[in-house]
Amino acid sequence: SAVISQKPSRDICQRGTSLTIQCQVDSQVTMMFWYRQQPGQSLTLIATANQGSEATYESGFVIDKFPISRPNLTFSTLTVSNMSPEDSSIYLCSVWGASGNEQFFGPGTRLTVL
Amino acid sequence: QKEVEQNSGPLSVPEGAIASLNCTYSDRGSQSFFWYRQYSGKSPELIMFIYSNGDKEDGRFTAQLNKASQYVSLLIRDSQPSDSATYLCAVITGTASKLTFGTGTRLQVTL
Numbered sequence: 001s002a003v004i005s006q007k008p009s010r011d012i013c014q015r016g017t018s019l020t021i022q023c024q025v026d027s028q029v030t031m032m033f034w035y036r037q038q039p040g041q042s043l044t045l046i047a048t049a050n051q052g053s054e055a056t057y058e059s060g061f062v063i064d065k066f067p068i069s070r071p072n073l074t075f076s077t078l079t080v081s082n083m084s085p086e087d088s089s090i091y092l093c094s095v096w097g098a099s100g101n102e103q104f105f106g107p108g109t110r111l112t113v114l
Numbered sequence: 115q116k117e118v119e120q121n122s123g124p125l126s127v128p129e130g131a132i133a134s135l136n137c138t139y140s141d142r143g144s145q146s147f148f149w150y151r152q153y154s155g156k157s158p159e160l161i162m163f164i165y166s167n168g169d170k171e172d173g174r175f176t177a178q179l180n181k182a183s184q185y186v187s188l189l190i191r192d193s194q195p196s197d198s199a200t201y202l203c204a205v206i207t208g209t210a211s212k213l214t215f216g217t218g219t220r221l222q223v224t225l
Contacts, residue, residue, distance in 0.1 A: 031211060042202060043158070043215045056210075092157060096211060103148075103204075103213055105157040 002027055002095050004106035012112045013083055020079045021109045023093035028073035033103070034066070037090040046091075049076045083113045117141060118205050120216035128224050133190040135219050137203030140184070146206040147179055147186045148213065153199045161188070161201075193223045 003026040013019050023032060034046040046066055047057045055068040069077045080087050094105045119138050127133045135149075146165055150158035164170045164177040164186065176189040186205075190197055203216040 033212070042217045043213075045212055045214070048210070048212065100211075101163050102160045105159075108157055 001102075002029070002097050002104040004093060004095065004104060006091075006093060006106040006109050008109060009107065010110040010112075012114060014114055015084055017083055018079055018081045019083065019111060020077050021091055021093075021111075023076045023078070023106055025074045025095050027098070029095040030073070031096065032070065032076045033094045034068065034076070034078045035092045035094065035105075037092060037108070039089070043092065046078070080111065083111075085113045087111065088113045116216075117207065117214045118203055118216035120201075120203050120219045122217055123220040124222050125219055126222045126224055127193050129193060129195060131193050133193045133197065133221055133223070135188040135190075135201050135203075135221065136185060137187065137216055138185045139203075139205045139207075141205070141207040142181075142184060144181075144184075144205045144207050147177070148204040148206075149175075149177060149186075149188045150202040150204060150215075151199045152202055152218070158202055190221075193221075195223050195225060197221060198223045 005024045007022045032049045035043040037043050045058050046061045047055045049055045049068045049070040051070045051073050067079045090108045090110050092105050092108045094103050117140050148163045149161045152158040162177045164179045170177045174191045178187045200218040200220045202218045204213040
């Protein structure tokens with residue numbers, strides 16, 4: 001299994017500001033995934049973070065809005081930039097376990113933008 | 115057409131009954147299928163994965179896959195109130211190891 005921690009667990013932010021979310025994994029992994037879960041909705045993949053290369057963004061998500069860092073094999077950050085109330089969501093990071101049969105999720109960061 | 119579709123529910127079943135959750139997917143080339151459970155305010159947790167056509171059983175849970183019809187289902191036998199949660203179907207499509215999630219089905223097990 002993989003144990004994932006995220007910081008902060010929740011935050012309330014003002015419109016126009018930025019928030020950086022940290023994700024720490026207890027083992028080395030090649031890929032880390034960032035998801036968004038809007039209220040009452042399912043999970044939507046934002047991007048895949050690979051160590052040593054630029055993140056790969058899904059359709060509808062851009063680097064200027066969601067810059068990602070991946071400095072090593074156990075850590076990644078996602079920044080939500082120039083926030084608006086529409087960015088209010090839960091942001092989750094995830095990784096595949098060693099067996100490749102299960103993707104584990106962090107506890108999530110609950111973001112509210114006023 | 116959405117890539118992974120589920121009935122949002124809620125699906126209400128009495129305690130002890132069988133709950134049947136269904137999911138259809140659009141990419142015929144999909145190879146790997148997952149069922150996650152998500153309690154309110156919590157992260158998703160894996161219940162089962164299935165790769166081959168047919169049934170796969172694990173305790174009270176049975177996953178069924180029919181690639182020809184492009185659907186995957188989850189049966190929960192002897193449903194308990196603690197099974198009340200949202201069940202997410204997820205599929206790996208393409209060559210990248212990316213999960214695409216359905217919208218989830220909310221299950222309510224009543225006493």
